[in-house]
Amino acid sequence: MPVQGEFKTIQKIKEMLLPLHRKDVKVGIGDDCSVLDIGLEKEYLLLGSDSIVEGKHFLYNMPDRSLIGRKAVGAALSDVAAMGGYPLFLTVDLGVPNYLEREHLEEIVSGMRFLLDLFDVDVVGGDTVKSDVLYLSVSVVGKVEKEKVVLRSGAKKSDWIWVSGPLGGSLYRRHLLVSPRIPEARFLVQNFTPTAMIDISDGLVKDLFHILEESNVVAELVKEKIPVHKDAKNWEEALYMGEDFELLFTLSEYDSQRMLASIGALPYRFYPIGKVVDSGTVGLYLRDGRNCYPLSPKGYEHF
Amino acid sequence: MPVQGEFKTIQKIKEMLLPLHRKDVKVGIGDDCSVLDIGLEKEYLLLGSDSIVEGKHFLYNMPDRSLIGRKAVGAALSDVAAMGGYPLFLTVDLGVPNYLEREHLEEIVSGMRFLLDLFDVDVVGGDTVKSDVLYLSVSVVGKVEKEKVVLRSGAKKSDWIWVSGPLGGSLYRRHLLVSPRIPEARFLVQNFTPTAMIDISDGLVKDLFHILEESNVVAELVKEKIPVHKDAKNWEEALYMGEDFELLFTLSEYDSQRMLASIGALPYRFYPIGKVVDSGTVGLYLRDGRNCYPLSPKGYEHF
Numbered sequence: 001m002p003v004q005g006e007f008k009t010i011q012k013i014k015e016m017l018l019p020l021h022r023k024d025v026k027v028g029i030g031d032d033c034s035v036l037d038i039g040l041e042k043e044y045l046l047l048g049s050d051s052i053v054e055g056k057h058f059l060y061n062m063p064d065r066s067l068i069g070r071k072a073v074g075a076a077l078s079d080v081a082a083m084g085g086y087p088l089f090l091t092v093d094l095g096v097p098n099y100l101e102r103e104h105l106e107e108i109v110s111g112m113r114f115l116l117d118l119f120d121v122d123v124v125g126g127d128t129v130k131s132d133v134l135y136l137s138v139s140v141v142g143k144v145e146k147e148k149v150v151l152r153s154g155a156k157k158s159d160w161i162w163v164s165g166p167l168g169g170s171l172y173r174r175h176l177l178v179s180p181r182i183p184e185a186r187f188l189v190q191n192f193t194p195t196a197m198i199d200i201s202d203g204l205v206k207d208l209f210h211i212l213e214e215s216n217v218v219a220e221l222v223k224e225k226i227p228v229h230k231d232a233k234n235w236e237e238a239l240y241m242g243e244d245f246e247l248l249f250t251l252s253e254y255d256s257q258r259m260l261a262s263i264g265a266l267p268y269r270f271y272p273i274g275k276v277v278d279s280g281t282v283g284l285y286l287r288d289g290r291n292c293y294p295l296s297p298k299g300y301e302h303f
Numbered sequence: 304m305p306v307q308g309e310f311k312t313i314q315k316i317k318e319m320l321l322p323l324h325r326k327d328v329k330v331g332i333g334d335d336c337s338v339l340d341i342g343l344e345k346e347y348l349l350l351g352s353d354s355i356v357e358g359k360h361f362l363y364n365m366p367d368r369s370l371i372g373r374k375a376v377g378a379a380l381s382d383v384a385a386m387g388g389y390p391l392f393l394t395v396d397l398g399v400p401n402y403l404e405r406e407h408l409e410e411i412v413s414g415m416r417f418l419l420d421l422f423d424v425d426v427v428g429g430d431t432v433k434s435d436v437l438y439l440s441v442s443v444v445g446k447v448e449k450e451k452v453v454l455r456s457g458a459k460k461s462d463w464i465w466v467s468g469p470l471g472g473s474l475y476r477r478h479l480l481v482s483p484r485i486p487e488a489r490f491l492v493q494n495f496t497p498t499a500m501i502d503i504s505d506g507l508v509k510d511l512f513h514i515l516e517e518s519n520v521v522a523e524l525v526k527e528k529i530p531v532h533k534d535a536k537n538w539e540e541a542l543y544m545g546e547d548f549e550l551l552f553t554l555s556e557y558d559s560q561r562m563l564a565s566i567g568a569l570p571y572r573f574y575p576i577g578k579v580v581d582s583g584t585v586g587l588y589l590r591d592g593r594n595c596y597p598l599s600p601k602g603y604e605h606f
Contacts (some may be wrong), residue, residue, distance in 0.1 A: 004391050007407070009399065009431050016412045021423040022391065034427035036392060038446070040342055047427060049394035053434045086546060088325065089339060091352035093396075093440040096312065105312070109319045120324040124337035124350060127440075131356040137396040137440035138431075141350060143341070 030114040030214075031152055032082035032198060033142065046081035046142040054097075054134040058176065065104050067176035069111030072136035074178025074199070077119060078245045079183045082199040083151075084189035085144030090116075090123045092138050093260040095131030108136075119182055148189040150249070155215035160256035161274040167204055168238035169231025176242030182266045185247060192259060197249040203242045208284060209297035211250065218278035221287040221295070227271045239248055239286075240298065250276060333517075334455055335385035335501060336445070346453055349445040351382035357400075357437040361479065362374045368407050370413030370479035375439035377481025378504065380422060381548045384485045385502040386454075386493035388447030390519075393419075393426045396442050398434030421603040451492040453552070458499040458518035462560035467550040470507055472534025472543035478546030488550060495562060500552040506545045511587060512600035514553065521581035524598070526591040530546055530574045542589075543601065553579060 014029045026033035026044060033048035054060050062068070073090065080087045092112070096105075108269050116122065121140075164184050179198070188194055196211045204226070212219055221239075228238045251259060259270060274287075282296045317332045329347060331336035336351035355375050357363050365371070376393065383390045395415070399408075419425065424443075424602075467487050484502070491497055499514045513575070515522055524542075531541045554562060562573060587598045 003316075009397075012405070012408070013395075013397075013412055013429075013431070016409065016416065017419070017426045020425045021419070022425050025425055025427055028425065028427045034392070034394075035442075036427065038348075038391070039346075040344070043342070045341070045348075047392060047394060047442075047444060049396050049429050049440075051304070051396040051398060051430045051440065052433045053398055053432055055435060056433045088341070088352060089328070089337065091350060091442050092316075093354040093442075094312075094316075095353050095354060095356055095398075095438055102315070105315070106319065111318055113319065116324070120323050122323045122328055122331065124315075124322045124323075124328055124331045124339065126332070126352050127354045128316070129354045129356055130359045131436060131438065132358060133435050135398060135434065135438060135440075137354065137438075139350075139352060139394050139396075139442035140445065141339075141348075188518075199448070200480075206594070293368075 032079040035083070035149055040059065042145055043143045044146055046080050046083050046085045046144055048076060049105045049137065049139040050075040050079065051135060051137045060134060063242060065107035066111030068136065069108040070115060071176045071178050072138045072182050073112045073115045074245065074286060076138040077115060077121070077180035077182060078142040078178060078199040080140055080142035080196050081180050081185040082247065084142055084185055084194065084197065086150050086186060087119060087121045087142040087143040087183060089120060090138055092123050092126040092136060094126065094128045095133060095135035096128055097131055097134050100134060101220060112252050143201065150189065150194045150197040152196050152198055152211050153214035155211050155217050155250040155276050157217060157276050157279040158253050159195055159250040159276040160272050160274050161208070161219055161221070161276065162249050162270045163227065164268065164270055166229035167200065167229040167237065167244050167246060168229045168241050170243045172231055173243055174231060180245065181247045187268055188249065192251055192255045194249040194251055198248050200244040200248050201242055203240045204248065205239050205284065205295050206297050207248055212284060214284050216279060216282060217276045218281060218283040219274055220277045220285045220287055221274035223286055225271065225273045287303050318502055330454060335382040338386070338452055339595050346446045346448055349383050349386050349447055350443040351379060352440065353378040353382065354438060354440045363437060368410035369414030369417070371439065372411040373418060374481050375441045376415045376418045377483050377548065379441040379443040380418060380424070380479060380483035380485060381502040383443055383445035384483050385500050385550065387448055387451050387488055387497065387500065388445040389485060389489060390422060390424045390443050390445040392444045393424060393441055395426050395429040395439060397429065398436065398438035399431055400434055400437050404439060440498060453492065453497045453500040454498050455501055455514050457519040458514050458520050458553040458579050460520060460582040461573050461578050462498055462553040462579040462592035463555050463556065464522060464524070464579065465552050465554060465573045465575050467529065467571065467573055469530040469532035469541045470503065470538065470547050470549060471532045471538070471544050473546045474544055475534055477534060481548050483548065484550045490571055491552065494557045495554055498551040500550060503547040503551050504545055506543045507551065508542050508587065508598050509600050510551055515585050515587060520579045520584060521586040522577055522582060523580045523588045523590055524592045526534045526589055528574065528576045558591035
């Protein structure tokens with residue numbers, strides 16, 4: 001039987017790789033990064049990985065190939081942001097087809113370089129291998145203070161749901177122009193206590209469901225509160241189109257009121273879009289004026 | 304101009320990624336793993352990455368697909384062994400073609416599982432993406448005591464050259480049946496002081512040249528001392544066929560005499576195959592009785 005759908009594949013692989021041997025794994029497969037207690041007094045190590053493949057995530061004959069490198073590195077860095085952490089080191093595996101031109105490789109690496117310089121991150125290893133398609137596999141090592149790490153599983157009833165920017169329309173171009181929300185994530189964990197966080201790669205609804213499932217709670221989004229990106233062709237894209245790479249997080253009622261009270265004075269803009277309304281079961285609703293509709297976890301299907 | 308040859312590609316990428324931003328990188332791209340001083344008192348973090356691709360490193364229609372998983376994980380673990388360290392965590396990125404059958408995926412993961420169980424290592428993250436070809440990209444995080452880390456660059460004049468097992472014939476089958484020499488490497492660094500080390504993936508001569516170039520020394524191999532594997536069809540395979548995954552290392556004259564004196568009592572078998580005969584320049588010679596031939600770094604070309 002062919003392997004169908006990312007979720008089932010990941011579930012199957014995850015099951016086959018359990019139980020774990022090591023007690024220093026605080027969080028393994030299933031969050032944006034794994035959380036590793038490797039012997040540092042105050043910090044956990046974060047470890048994540050992301051792949052992008054020609055023909056699936058980008059086309060070889062795109063005008064600006066630096067975006068290929070930026071996307072690959074940006075997606076990995078975004079995973080660290082989603083844990084509340086900061087990135088340190090990357091490894092990059094490159095599958096190199098025989099039609100890859102040297103100047104195109106240089107464009108790709110220059111796109112990586114842009115983000116490395118922006119966030120003081122270094123590529124410290126990798127592998128280059130022949131391949132029939134161009135692929136980039138980027139692994140990232142980061143750190144986060146032990147008391148500041150944010151998982152997907154901590155959302156509580158009465159928490160508010162927030163995003164770090166307007167959503168929708170990303171696939172027309174922005175999905176490659178990834179700007180990992182590391183400064184925003186660091187600001188959040190240093191000044192507030194996010195109870196759950198994820199980066200939006202599969203679409204608001206689908207990624208919110210990851211939080212809801214891991215936290216076992218029910219949420220309600222408020223349609224008119226959802227910030228829709230100017231690139232979006234319709235507001236449903238803000239719900240279902242993937243690859244925004246904005247942070248999606250929950251804050252307690254108390255923290256949310258604090259954030260709301262100072263929103264004009266914050267260095268970053270955050271948008272409250274709904275609330276966690278129940279716990280003990282999983283569900284999501286969209287409030288549109290006096291109506292309220294159930295939403296299902298059908299985002300943009302990556303796989 | 305198409306990208307030609309692994310070495311040039313890696314060199315080019317390496318140049319484009321320098322200078323590094325971070326002072327905690329003790330060794331970056333260019334050794335088997337990077338060496339990272341992340342704040343542990345006694346240990347460095349090791350970080351490495353390896354990719355294998357269908358059609359280049361293995362065929363999809365092979366009888367025992369568990370070997371695909373074993374090779375991918377084994378090659379990554381072998382990189383940690385080559386630094387004198389021990390592995391802790393892996394991430395695995397999987398490029399999944401639409402013809403991948405679920406039971407074949409299970410075979411692949413079972414091959415990984417074999418090595419995970421053998422070495423108490425955990426897969427803690429990764430990414431599964433659609434791809435036109437099956438690929439596996441494995442990143443590894445390990446540790447090594449600061450005073451025990453072994454680089455490629457420390458070989459000195461009068462050091463002896465050693466290998467951890469017979470060479471040659473690996474590509475007929477053994478290249479997938481990787482047995483990373485972690486116990487051997489740990490035994491070595493705990494009881495001796497290897498001055499340089501690498502794992503043989505590109506062939507004895509080619510990998511020895513990495514040590515010679517990084518150490519800026521000249522070596523002489525002794526033909527009758529080189530252990531030839533029973534799978535080899537001729538002794539040249541011991542020089543040039545890749546993918547043996549044995550350790551190749553140098554020991555001081557003093558340590559070499561110590562090892563030689565106790566060789567029957569050691570838990571692992573090591574073979575002295577030559578010596579470092581000069582420094583200040585790079586070269587390699589093969590002594591065959593009274594004759595001595597120069598060797599050039601032409602191993603099995605991966606790329």
